[in-house]
Amino acid sequence: GTISAEKIISAIxxxxxLVSVIFVSNEIGSVLPVREIGLAIRYQISDIRYHIDAVQAAQFYNLNVEKLGCDLLTLSAHKIYGPKGIGALYVKKGSKLKNLLYGGSQEYGLRPGTQSTSGIIxxxxxxxxxxxxxxxxxxxxxxxxxxDxxxxxxxxxxxxxxxxPTGESRVANNISFIVFGADxxxxxxxxDLAGIAASTGSACTSGSVEPSHVIQSLRKIAKQKAATIRLSLGRKTTVSEINATIRILKRIV
Structure with a gap:
């Protein structure tokens, strides 16, 4: 569920x-050593661009881009209780990006189109x-x-x-587990009927009935009957909600 700086360097x-690394896994909560990876890249190969996906990390971790050693860093508002459909990309000075879309001069010419003022606010x-x-x-x-x-x-x-993982290598708000033998x-x-908002993985794979590639890489469950459940906590989560979830899981799992 994680990767070391050494493995990143050996794969280059x-x-x-470009090296692109997720700071916190949205599915299993792993916290990757992004700063160590950045230092290793700079020490070994200085001309490679380093991108960090910090979407899941913003509400808990220090995103000082100089300390992280990244050239690019992405954020999304909806993971910090903001509106959906708006994000941000930090670009270090000197990093040359080629736009994928053409048209207007908005977003420094990288992404044309009218900007969402309400989303930005x-x-x-x-x-x-x-x-x-x-x-x-x-x-x-x-x-x-x-x-916990x-x-x-x-x-x-x-x-x-x-x-x-467990302990400090796992982000504070994530629980992911597999129930073998369950549909x-x-x-x-x-x-859902019991009032528990759970998911099977990331929202990106919500339309798939197959286990995500992340879970499959951790476990060989493709031919096994098993259910993967992800529960996410937030600032408004209460002790009574946790106790209710425990009672429901005790009854149905």
């Missing part, structure tokens, strides 16, 4: 121009409400305590295994 070829307000790094870390500790309470219970369930659709339906 002569024609590699909503994004800016979400960043403001997110608070300082210290405030985010306090929120993360609160969420982590609730997450639920995680400890899930680990006691029969035929259940946790996807991804994916049936379990999701029962959870």
């Amino acid at each position: 070829k002569k024609n590699t121009i 909503g994004f800016a307000k979400a960043v403001e409400l997110l608070g300082s790094l210290e405030e985010r870390q306090v929120a993360a500790e609160k969420i982590k305590k609730l997450r 309470k639920l995680l400890e219970f899930v680990q006691t369930l029969p035929n259940v295994e946790i996807n991804g 994916q659709d049936a379990l999701m339906t029962v959870l």
